[in-house]
Amino acid sequence: MNFSKIQSFSIRLKTNKIFELFVIGIIVFSALLIGAKTYEIPTSAMSVLKLLDWFITFIFLFEIVIRFIAEENKKLFFTKGWNIFDTLIVIVSLIPIEDSELALVGRLIRIFRVMRMVSFVPELRLLLNSLLRALPQLGYVVLLMFIIFYIYAAIGSSFFAGINSELWGDISISMLTLFRVMTFEDWTDVMYEIMDVHSLSWIYFLSFIFLTTFAFLNMVIGIVVNVLEDEHSKEKEAQDKEEGKLTIEDLSAQINELKKLISNK
Known part of the structure; x- marks a missing residue:
């Protein structure tokens, strides 16, 4: 053989x-x-x-x-x-x-x-490639989220450390507490404990949740979805080329060439 x-x-x-x-x-x-x-x-x-x-x-x-x-x-x-x-x-x-x-x-x-x-599995490979391509854009979102975390953690450590030092003792512990709040892990217990002393502290917690959980996480989802759509379109174009089908770019290029030939004549 x-x-x-x-x-x-x-x-x-x-x-x-x-x-x-x-x-x-x-x-x-x-x-x-x-x-x-x-x-x-x-x-x-x-x-x-x-x-x-x-x-x-x-x-x-x-x-x-x-x-x-x-x-x-x-x-x-x-x-x-x-x-x-x-x-x-x-x-x-x-x-x-x-x-x-x-x-x-x-x-x-x-x-x-x-x-x-x-x-x-091509579908899994497409998802992973899309996630890797989205990382540079996600980096800026993560950086902005870290800044928001840092500001809120500094405020929480400054005002709430005397109420519960285990949750707000320093800025690093405060950031962990805020991550717990963002993921909704018994966050109301944290908020009500602070509200017993500072009645308007609900503004602090709700504004943080709106900025992180609702705003930034939706931005992350939007970036990943856009990159996934781009990957789908690129894969479809590659398949069309393999099958001998003309893409929109190829058709437009051929039309432009025909226009040049007609104008030259």
């Missing part, structure tokens, strides 16, 4: 839906196996789990090899971040470090094998 036949077989296997579902099932089974190891189980059962763990690792290795052979341009395979991530996870999982000082690292790497679900 020559390499071209092996490559064609790899391409058919890679694009086969049954094979994809099989690998996804193995990833889910790997996650369940990791969870099973957190319980106290007999030594014999642990030996079986170790054998299953090696079986899963070799299936992942086989799947990576199939994907690599199916790639027409082998140099482009490791230019994709998810291919690098999957390969590193599989290679490190093959290193026998269970009984060494690096056993904790080995277990941690095996836990991250669950992340391979993201690289296999």
Whole structure:
């Protein structure tokens, strides 16, 4: 069997839906196996789990090899971040470090094998890519939120420390208390305790909640949704190009070229 036949077989296997579902099932089974190891189980059962763990690792290795052979341009395979991530996870999982000082690292790497679900499911990959793309814009929102937190924490520590030092003793503890208020974790108990001394302190708490929970969190959601829509449109354009369909930009470019030809004539 020559390499071209092996490559064609790899391409058919890679694009086969049954094979994809099989690998996804193995990833889910790997996650369940990791969870099973957190319980106290007999030594014999642990030996079986170790054998299953090696079986899963070799299936992942086989799947990576199939994907690599199916790639027409082998140099482009490791230019994709998810291919690098999957390969590193599989290679490190093959290193026998269970009984060494690096056993904790080995277990941690095996836990991250669950992340391979993201690289296999396009929808999950799209969501994660959108979240990563939104991080620079989210950074400014987080910075502004921190400023609001700091100002309100300084006010709370200055005025409420004498009422409850455990919640308002210094600015760092005050910021933790405000995070509790923002997440609505028994925030009314905090507010009513202060209102017993300062009757108008409800203005402080309500204004903080409106600024953080309602305003800033909605801004975060809006940024993520906008980036997600952009990712969807880019993916659709890429699919249209692969299928030979013309995009709006291509049509407008062709129309402009035709106008130039007509005007030149």
